Amino acid sequence: MSPAGESSQVGGRLRDVRRMAVFVARRIAALLLTVLVGVYLTILIANMGGRVDEIRRLQIQSTVAEAVRANPEYSDMGAQRRNELIAEQVQLEVERLNLDEPFFWRSLDYLNQAVRLNLGRAEQMTSDLGSRQVRDIIAERLPATLLLFGTANLLVFFTSVAIALRLSRRYGSALDRTVIGLAPSSAAPGWFYGIFLILLFAFIWPMLPAGGMVAVPPPEGALAYAWSVVRHMALPVAAMFLSQIFISIYSWRTFFLIHSSEDYVEMARAKGLPERAIRRRYILRPTLAPIITSFLLMLIGLWSGAIILEQVFNWPGLGTLLFEAIGHRDTPVIIGGVVIFAYLLAVTVFLLDILYALLDPRVRVGPE
Template identity: 80%
Template sequence: MATPGRGVLRDLRRLTLFTIKRLAALFLTVLVGVYLTILIANMGGQVDELRMVQIQSTVAEQVRADPAFFDLSPQERNALIERRVQLDVERLRLDQPFIVRSVDYLQQAIRLDLGRAEHMHSDRGAREVYWIIVERLPATLLLFGTANLLVFFASVFIALGLSRRYGSALDRSVIALAPSSAAPGWFYGIFLILIFAFLLPILPAGGMVDVPPPEGTLAYAASLLRHMLLPVAAMFLSTIFISIYSWRTFFLIHSSEDYVEMARAKGLPSHMIERRYVLRPTLSPIITSFALMLIGLWSGAIILEQVFNWPGLGTLLFQAIGHRDTPVIIGTVVIFAYLLAV
């Protein structure tokens, strides 16, 4: 006869095995995505050329700034630079076949050792790709985190109410509007800008805060909220109706369970039935659905930020593509891969 302790250990073993498999799958997804980005970016040898330029410029700056080499003639200084560049090339294995170099690039990208930007820099003047991305990341997390939370809580609680009003006019309206979620957020964003920024100029068309930025914490926060309204509304409209429809169907199916019918027969209030007998047992699939919804909204982040000129990772990626700044492109893709995996 199995003891309770053995059952707990067996469940714990299964949970550990599932977690390991899940983490391995996520890591493999990030690995493949980043490696494909490196292969595509280096189709014309751009990554290799970029590494050589960075090595040459770094070595040249070090030699010219070192007082020990001030007395060297230009020819001797150039020869010294060439020797040091060759040593760095051998140390970094840039003289190896591309398959070896690509693995090195992959390891550096996974470690977030993203190198220096070729053309771009942060607002503080930093050329390291890591700091350029870190400067833009909070804006993206703020915008999409707010939109995700609003869509999630609104859709769950509205759907819970609709499950009690099956067949009502409001229920039929949500069903009719569900296909509108096929349009991406940036599509709604264009119309929202036309209406509320041009026809009814009551909200800003883009940006994160007013220019120049307001002084004082409250004024800055108020300006930030005004600029967030349209992009958040665009993401909300692109997702809310299909989310409500999905959860409404899920709650309808779950409400027909025997123990829910028993609770109704006992005369328990509807809000208690929803909270204890419908919502609580379904928390696990609700959380899973929230994670999947995050992936769906992230996929539209790049274009939406560009439409609203929001200074996040999406806009950074567009700017990097325009400047042909390969390190920033690869670094941004790496961060997006990590965010999608998490």
């Protein structure tokens, strides 16, 4: 290649990298703005426009008053002086928590702390290790949610793609009609199937545990512990699998059917290429972008259903944590859980944009 050609090729690559960088920066900015708006609305709702802070002031006053009256050092103190001491300590605690500022400025401070996951101490809840730091409580629950939903979604994705590819060449078969008939069953959420699975396989035929993440007490040894986690994951993973598998196969089979009748597929078949190679190169590859789009959008929907599903199976993840925090009216933990879910959704959408731009060369990621 001539020096001019090499220079042109390098310049083209630099332009592509620059366009991708601009595209990524814009998408991050847009998603960050979406997260900020969502978290701020959560702060307003969780705090009921400032009413929760008023309740906290009353709780502080009640707690300080009880502590002062129960302290034997203040037993001989006059009532007026005792009330003044209570008022002084209440005011110090109120100033420490910035509850003396207008709610608007407090909400902005909550937003700043929330997006940085610096949410301080929980009001009621603690971690299993006894920590009341919201960051520690969330960090303790996040791996369980990622393990459960990551396993279920990967299982659904690879199983659906494999079966849908085969059904695209067996249009109208008994298996194809069965999948079409079962597709409406995905209208029911995962927790709905979970209730029946628990009834069948934990009570009628007690084969698997009904809930939790590991046996109590936890088994000793890494292999025994891992096997216990797998057994406890079986029912919730099966519930999510049943709620998504048939609609996924049906949707992706339609993509494969559309592309399997293209001229280039018939040409490859006429050339004598193996059927497996035809499905992989000429059917799966052109449809990979919409398939991944459909999968990630499905994943976004599953994140939103984590609260009920984890509560049904007593799975110690973020969904259960958020449910418990709502019951305890623990505002810092509620906001922290919502922030984590918002970040998970934003990361999912960001990966969708990047993967779509990489898989489909027709997608423009910036100005020409």
